[in-house]
Amino acid sequence: MKKSDLQAKNIKNNIKIKKSYKNVTLFNTKSATLLLTKFRTEDKMKDIIGRISSVETMGTVDGPGVRYVLFMQGCNLRCKYCHNPETWAHDGKCLKFTPGTMVRRILRYKSYMGKDGGVTFSGGEPLLQPEFVTALLKLCKFHGMHTAIDTAGVGGEHIGDILNNTDLVILDVKATNAEEYKKITGFSMDKFNEFLKILDTKPCKVWLRQVIVPGINDTEEKVLSLKDFAKKIKNVEKIELLPYKTLGVHKYEKLGIPYPLKAVPDMDEERLEELQKLLKV
Numbered sequence: 001m002k003k004s005d006l007q008a009k010n011i012k013n014n015i016k017i018k019k020s021y022k023n024v025t026l027f028n029t030k031s032a033t034l035l036l037t038k039f040r041t042e043d044k045m046k047d048i049i050g051r052i053s054s055v056e057t058m059g060t061v062d063g064p065g066v067r068y069v070l071f072m073q074g075c076n077l078r079c080k081y082c083h084n085p086e087t088w089a090h091d092g093k094c095l096k097f098t099p100g101t102m103v104r105r106i107l108r109y110k111s112y113m114g115k116d117g118g119v120t121f122s123g124g125e126p127l128l129q130p131e132f133v134t135a136l137l138k139l140c141k142f143h144g145m146h147t148a149i150d151t152a153g154v155g156g157e158h159i160g161d162i163l164n165n166t167d168l169v170i171l172d173v174k175a176t177n178a179e180e181y182k183k184i185t186g187f188s189m190d191k192f193n194e195f196l197k198i199l200d201t202k203p204c205k206v207w208l209r210q211v212i213v214p215g216i217n218d219t220e221e222k223v224l225s226l227k228d229f230a231k232k233i234k235n236v237e238k239i240e241l242l243p244y245k246t247l248g249v250h251k252y253e254k255l256g257i258p259y260p261l262k263a264v265p266d267m268d269e270e271r272l273e274e275l276q277k278l279l280k281v
């Protein structure tokens with residue numbers, strides 16, 4: 001190579017090096033600290049294992065927009081109309097992931113989420129795996145994703161940590177008084193009431209939901225009491241009534257669990273619409 005060609009090549013290489021150095025500098029100043037925090041956080045999270053019953057990669061009913069939905073394994077309630085009895089057992093058949101592995105899976109779908117979508121933790125009961133759920137929520141927030149939990153509000157400790165990283169709480173209100181709550185879930189309302197107290201201290205948006213079951217809570221009186229209940233909760237954006245469906249009955253048969261609502265038909269959609277109108281303000 002001639003000396004002049006060599007000089008020209010060196011100059012070109014220098015320019016390339018300077019350009020890439022500039023990129024490195026920009027990258028360092030803007031993102032490296034955040035990335036370092038993320039890697040350190042992920043490293044700390046590598047021993048946390050989440051138990052997940054199943055996932056839905058493009059859900060459209062559990063929160064705004066298109067969502068990655070994780071159905072967590074384990075629930076302490078026994079709602080009469082539950083259509084996911086396979087999620088009850090804490091040690092039931094499930095997928096096991098660390099938060100780091102799970103967030104990488106979720107990120108594959110981030111481009112489908114658009115500006116409204118995000119990630120929803122459903123169940124089972126997401127509050128019962130606070131370490132995993134909090135860690136994964138933090139990673140989702142780090143990656144700029146909207147976060148929601150779909151919960152019955154019955155968990156153990158560290159609920160505040162979960163809510164600190166949650167944009168939207170989809171709260172399944174089983175009943176608004178202790179007697180009916182026990183009839184539907186088999187348990188006392190105390191933990192639910194504790195959850196409400198913690199929720200009241202957080203800025204999360206709230207959607208309230210109630211499953212309407214013929215002969216159990218399909219009356220105007222009960223729907224109006226849900227409306228009153230909603231007035232006591234902060235940041236409620238909407239109240240949705242969901243129709244009871246007999247869809248999950250075959251799961252009970254498969255699991256050998258007696259189905260408690262055998263004689264109850266699907267909720268009539270027209271009646272449900274009438275009841276939903278009572279919730280308009």
Ligand code: SF4
Nearest residue numbers: 075077079082124152
């Ligand atoms: S809280 Fe949800 S998962 Fe648990 S029993 Fe009730 S309906 Fe089923």
